[in-house]
Amino acid sequence: MTFVDGFYLIDETGSLTNTQFRDVEDRLTVRLDCTMNRPERAVVMLTVSGGTESHLVSAPGQPDFHGTIAPDAVLDYGAKGIALGSVQFGRNCMLMEKYLRRSGSSSSHCRKFIGSDGMEYKWQAGTDGHEWSLTNAAGYHVADYTRSDVLIPGRRTSCLSICGTWIHLSVEIIASLTIMRHITHYRL
Known part of the structure; x- marks a missing residue:
C-alpha cells in the first residue's frame, strides 16, 4: 500500500459549478453540482463521499426525511x-462577503476565513508557482491549487493538495477556494 503525505485531489474540469475533486488514492471525493442556474441566482452544492478504501476521512452525507443526501455545503450566488x-455549512448560513473577508489591502486576491476549528485561514493568489495557496494564521502551509497539463497529458487539469493535518476542513477549503476563483473569474 502506498502512503501519501496529504491529499491530492484532481479536478479534471476546472469548472466553478460542475466538477468533482477526487483524491488520487481514492480516499475522498467532493462533488460540486449546479442545482439551479437562473437569471436571478445560481446554486452549487458540495457533497462529500469517501473512496473505496476502508480509511475514509469523512462519512458520506446522511439521507434526509425524503431519502435524499443533504449537501455538506451550499454556495448560493x-x-x-x-x-x-x-454560503451554508449544515444549518449555518452567512454572506460570502462576511465568510471570506478581504485580508489587509483592498485586493480581492487575498482573503481569509474562520474555519470550523476556530482557526483563521488565508487564501493568496499566485505564490510559489501555484494559482492559489492557503495558510493558517501561524503561517503554516495548508493547501495549494495548481493548474497543470502534467497529470493527464493533453488535458489541462487542476490539483488541490491538502496537507493531511487539515483534511477535516476539506469541504471548507474547497468551498472557499471555489468562491475565491469565482471572485477572480468575475472580477468582483
Whole structure:
C-alpha cells in the first residue's frame, strides 16, 4: 500500500459549478453540482463521499426525511449567478462577503476565513508557482491549487493538495477556494 503525505485531489474540469475533486488514492471525493442556474441566482452544492478504501476521512452525507443526501455545503450566488450571495455549512448560513473577508489591502486576491476549528485561514493568489495557496494564521502551509497539463497529458487539469493535518476542513477549503476563483473569474 502506498502512503501519501496529504491529499491530492484532481479536478479534471476546472469548472466553478460542475466538477468533482477526487483524491488520487481514492480516499475522498467532493462533488460540486449546479442545482439551479437562473437569471436571478445560481446554486452549487458540495457533497462529500469517501473512496473505496476502508480509511475514509469523512462519512458520506446522511439521507434526509425524503431519502435524499443533504449537501455538506451550499454556495448560493446572486444576480445572474455572478454576484456573491451566501454560503451554508449544515444549518449555518452567512454572506460570502462576511465568510471570506478581504485580508489587509483592498485586493480581492487575498482573503481569509474562520474555519470550523476556530482557526483563521488565508487564501493568496499566485505564490510559489501555484494559482492559489492557503495558510493558517501561524503561517503554516495548508493547501495549494495548481493548474497543470502534467497529470493527464493533453488535458489541462487542476490539483488541490491538502496537507493531511487539515483534511477535516476539506469541504471548507474547497468551498472557499471555489468562491475565491469565482471572485477572480468575475472580477468582483
